[in-house]
């Protein structure tokens with residue numbers, strides 16, 4: 018249980034790691050997280066995420082963050098203690114001529130704290146109801162200032178505070194911790210002062226409050242402990258006998274003795290109405306904070322993606338080695354035309370003519386003048402012999418849509434280099450020769466299969482020229 | 486049986502010779518590499534209009550946690566099929582020795598550059614790969630294919646033929662007849678547009694080439710389907726994350742009192758826009774990576790477009806909601822939606838007018854604010870003012886941002902890895918991304934947007950967004 022409990026430091030680390038991963042290549046993250054995830058025996062998402070963090074986040078970072086949460090608590094406790102000491106000694110020691118006014122004492126140590134408790138209550142309620150009415154109140158919390166200052170150093174911009182209610186609960190927890198130590202400090206100071214200095218208590222008010230009414234009120238206050246600690250209550254006589262006037266400095270000795278009897282009641286008041294509620298709230302908020310923290314950890318934006326990467330198998334379908342890019346074909350050279358009125362040897366390669374028959378006439382060719390090639394290797398050899406004997410220009414009709422093959426290259430190599438050779442690209446009826454097809458063939462022509470090889474696009478202009 | 490068992494069981498039976506392998510072979514430039522790129526989801530494959538773009542055999546193993554289930558092999562096209570066949574015929578008289586002859590041919594031609602391509606493509610077949618023969622259904626059959634198919638038959642490997650209708654399907658029937666004489670199985674498969682299910686069923690078909698390949702291929706198919714759902718989930722999380730970030734964003738700046746605010750306002754506005762755009766870009770890139778697109782080119786002007794789109798009122802309704810929709814969604818979102826509308830209307834009275842107007846069919850009463858966000862100023866106790874630009878004000882803004890993300894995701898996941906065209910959001914803008922979203926869902930979205938804007942319960946609302954987005958894209 019202990020190992021899987023999450024602390025704020027983990028949330029900060031998680032936040033930072035997720036931020037860091039945001040711009041890293043996904044494939045890399047997938048491989049990394051799957052490797053970590055596959056080896057983890059832990060099943061619960063929280064443990065897995067924690068283990069993932071431990072595997073990733075830098076060691077010293079964890080070290081640095083470790084103490085932050087604890088040290089903020091420590092400083093706040095110390096601050097509370099100091100504030101309590103100062104407040105109590107201020108009240109008891111500043112004006113030594115007169116007795117300490119009980120009414121003032123109660124207002125400061127009970128009334129004021131109840132007002133603060135009320136604010137805490139509103140903040141907590143706001144948090145529970147997700148309203149933002151409490152936001153201005155939240156800024157009154159000294160813990161918030163501490164948190165911002167300290168965590169800013171460790172966590173950069175404080176996204177956490179916005180993202181998770183856990184942090185707000187932590188601030189509330191710290192606020193209570195401050196209160197608990199404030200009251201402890203105040204109580205301790207009171208004991209010490211009463212031990213070494215003779216301080217008496219009385220009461221005095223500008224308003225016309227009767228002793229009976231005050232007694233009634235105080236008895237009501239003391240009700241929670243009256244039945245088991247009767248010495249910590251006040252009697253009517255005490256109230257009556259300890260009233261004093263402003264500016265009064267002389268007191269009868271009986272009155273002075275009576276005035277010393279107030280303190281058990283006051284201690285009980287601070288304990289029951291200030292220390293105890295603070296302590297209970299501290300425990301409550303701390304519990305809520307831990308619960309929320311554990312939940313926020315797995316729910317943290319981006320954490321799901323991480324868990325997902327850890328849990329699902331790494332599927333890879335791509336090739337590993339990189340393909341070396343080919344030199345791309347140059348621009349399409351200007352289209353050439355067939356020479357007019359010259360004797361020539363016409364060939365139809367791989368049945369190119371079959372698909373383009375309607376155009377034949379138009380191009381000044383007839384079926385008889387065109388011989389078939391590219392079907393049978395032995396026939397091709399015979400054709401080559403004939404061509405090299407006749408010494409006429411050679412026109413080879415090819416399918417523009419089919420890629421040029423080395424086979425054709427072999428054939429061209431067999432033609433005497435002294436003859437002019439033309440590759441006439443024949444498109445499918447109604448489609449025309451596409452620019453990329455022309456580029457493909459022109460690139461082929463540059464490969465040196467024949468020194469006097471020209472590619473002619475069988476587009477309409479070419480047909481015209483053939484006829485002239 | 487859980488998955489781990491299945492995989493490890495597969496391990497034993499799939500290694501070495503038993504590994505299902507498929508060599509994609511055929512004439513040059515007929516889409517062999519395209520088919521491999523699509524099936525292997527590899528957008529780095531070199532695909533070009535010019536023939537001979539593939540020079541060497543390349544292997545594309547399908548791996549799960551490093552363990553190979555099957556392998557696709559891309560090969561260069563035949564260049565001297567007739568001559569190769571002539572060699573084979575010369576060196577073999579007995580039909581039963583034909584596969585041996587093919588092997589001998591490759592060994593004999595190792596040093597011979599002339600048959601380099603033939604050897605490259607035959608080598609995997611000699612090693613036991615199944616044959617996937619590819620032709621182009623938009624151009625006619627010709628006699629030059631016969632020698633190729635004959636050689637393939639000589640290898641004695643199980644085979645199937647794919648007709649890839651590159652430009653159209655004009656000659657598909659002709660091809661079906663021609664191929665039927667050489668191949669038991671002939672299928673039409675468009676390498677550039679095949680949807681996911683089509684690819685999956687093709688892989689299943691591959692598995693039927695040999696009985697012992699069936700199981701690993703079925704297993705692979707199952708994993709690929711799982712992976713696909715997984716990709717959708719991840720994409721929805723990423724999109725929701727971006728939304729939360731953008732919807733909350735604001736830029737602030739302190740200014741001593743008495744200083745002119747206008748230049749600061751402009752600077753803040755610029756910073757705000759910059760943040761939005763870069764956050765959007767990051768999300769786009771992640772979504773592309775999730776679907777294994779690493780080299781995708783976006784339309785050159787698309788960055789500019791993005792800038793314009795997001796801030797151009799004219800195109801708002803292309804991706805977001807129309808005024809009427811906004812009104813009805815706001816009404817459905819309940820009382821709390823009043824606040825959203827108020828943001829742009831500046832008053833409840835006007836809102837009432839709008840709703841009434843909306844109900845009787847007139848929308849004129851509602852004039853949307855012309856800005857996404859606006860500047861607010863706050864006096865500081867220490868003197869001076871604090872200027873803040875953002876968060877968004879316009880109720881349509883989040884819908885536009887989400888709509889664009891959905892459109893992008895949709896384009897990515899319906900694309901194939903063989904497609905080398907630039908991606909253009911604008912192009913596919915025919916259908917509004919919220920066409921099929923119900924009003925209730927839109928209302929849920931609107932409420933979530935509003936809450937996020939206030940920074941409330943971000944974790945919960947991010948999940949709401951992710952769920953709704955997933956609901957939208959899981960059908961793709």
Ligand SMILES: Nc1nc2c(ncn2[C@@H]2O[C@H](COP(=O)(O)OP(=O)(O)OP(=O)(O)O)[C@@H](O)[C@H]2O)c(=O)[nH]1
Nearest residue numbers: 513514515516517518519533534537538539676677
């Ligand atoms: N529109 C469209 N074009 C396609 C399709 N299949 C292939 N192409 C195009 O056809 C050309 C050749 O595709 P590749 O995949 O390189 O063909 P290949 O068979 O590998 O070519 P080589 O490697 O040169 O033998 C490319 O320009 C592709 O864009 C398709 O289904 N539709």
Ligand SMILES: [Mg+2]
Nearest residue numbers: 517518538539
């Ligand atoms: Mg290729």
